[in-house]
Amino acid sequence: MxxxxxxxxxxxxxxxxxxxxxxxxxxxxxxxxxxxxxxxxxxxxxxxxxxxxxxxxxxxxxxxxxxxxxxxxxxxxxxxxxxxxxxxxxxxxxxxxxxxxxxxxxxxxxxxxxxxxxxxxxxxxxxxxxxxxxxxxxxxxxxxxxxxxxxxxxxxxxxxxxxxxALGNMVDRHAWRPSGAKWQPVEVGEIPEGTLVKAKMGAQTLVLVRSGDTISGLHDQCAHAGGPLSEGKLADGCVECPWHGSRFALATGRRERGPTVYDQPRYEVRATAAGGYEARRLS
Ligand code: FES
Missing domain, CATH: 1.20.120 (Four Helix Bundle (Hemerythrin (Met), subunit A))
Known part of the structure; x- marks a missing residue:
């Protein structure tokens, strides 16, 4: 009241x-x-x-x-x-x-x-x-x-x-994100070399980047305020958020530039025998 x-x-x-x-x-x-x-x-x-x-x-x-x-x-x-x-x-x-x-x-x-x-x-x-x-x-x-x-x-x-x-400002956007190392199928089309690609993994949205045979995956929602990382850009081995420019290392999910004070959930991604992809959360 x-x-x-x-x-x-x-x-x-x-x-x-x-x-x-x-x-x-x-x-x-x-x-x-x-x-x-x-x-x-x-x-x-x-x-x-x-x-x-x-x-x-x-x-x-x-x-x-x-x-x-x-x-x-x-x-x-x-x-x-x-x-x-x-x-x-x-x-x-x-x-x-x-x-x-x-x-x-x-x-x-x-x-x-x-x-x-x-x-x-x-x-x-x-x-x-x-x-x-x-x-x-x-x-x-x-x-x-x-x-x-x-x-x-x-x-x-x-x-x-x-x-x-009440408004969630400066709160980690992934505070309630379930962890867990279970492999889950990933819905995605082509993953061209060196391009940010948006993908679905169950209820989660990921951003994927291919470098040769390796595919790096981070959660798509920026830890700072929820910006879509897949609409950002690649810079120095990081994904840069399009909203306020936070950078997260592709290899680790670690924050390399603010304003985020939190790291980004990271996913391991692999190809399946059926020709698709699956992923699991690492950190
Ligand atoms: S939402 Fe990504 S830097 Fe603010």
Whole structure:
């Protein structure tokens, strides 16, 4: 019930969030497309996990502490916690913008609401910090501002969680894919040398590439956001996704370039005596 009401409230924000998000996304994508290694670092390809999700814990923890310390009268410690919170918000925002540069559709609209709330929270916290730094006068205004900032921050965190949990952004598209080494028939026509070929294996769709007698197979749905790899291109022994350019090694399925932080399911493919093909999942 509460979830549906919140869903409706969030959907109602698309009137302003969509045009703002499209514009902000255009800027973010233009900047990060020129610095792909930095974008991938911020996305968390080196970690195998979205970095933004990890970094957001720091400001939320520090800014919770600000309220507790202010309430118990430890204002100097609260000021330090606030400074840590503000600085770590900046770091989390950088990683978030990197993710945002490859976020589309409804997730982008919702991520725009999330980031707008975080910007408001950050401004409120900065004002609180500036007043605290200006002298040991009446603490009531900066303390109230910290509480207001926290409420906005919590709302932003809720919406950010929604982007992941309700809309599946930055979630491994193969998290529920059944593993298993059972050979299954593959429906496919010709597999010409060095060409991406789409194939069916039961309910799964694969992308196959022939190199001599060897046929490499990956799942066709990109681990990042589900792009069709068979519509991408071959580059340096990898398949490159047509949507945001993630690259997966044909031989291993390993991510070689982000924004994906996950590897791609890999399949062993062999010819059958009847002249067809069969495949099984390896990783
Ligand atoms: S869907 Fe984003 S890189 Fe493939």
């Amino acid at each position: 509460i979830g549906r009401v919140l869903e409706r409230i969030l959907d109602a924000q698309s009137g302003w969030a969509k045009p703002l998000g499209d514009r902000a996304h255009g800027w973010a994508a233009a900047i990060f497309s020129r610095i792909l290694p930095i974008r991938d670092f911020l996305a968390g390809t080196w970690l195998g996990h979205p970095l933004h999700a990890l970094l957001t814990d720091v400001p939320i923890g520090a800014l919770t502490l600000v309220i507790v310390l202010d309430v118990v009268g430890q204002h100097a410690a609260a000021d330090v916690a606030l400074l840590i919170g503000v600085l770590s918000m900046g770091a989390a925002a950088l990683a978030g913008i990197a993710d945002y540069s490859t976020t589309d559709g409804k997730a982008r609209v919702r991520a725009t609401v999330h980031s707008s709330l975080m910007v408001v929270a950050l401004v409120v916290y900065l004002v609180s910090l500036a007043i605290r730094a200006s002298g040991p006068n009446d603490r009531s205004v900066p303390v109230v501002l910290s509480i207001v900032g926290y409420l906005v921050l919590a709302s932003g965190a809720f919406v950010g969680g929604d982007v992941v949990y």
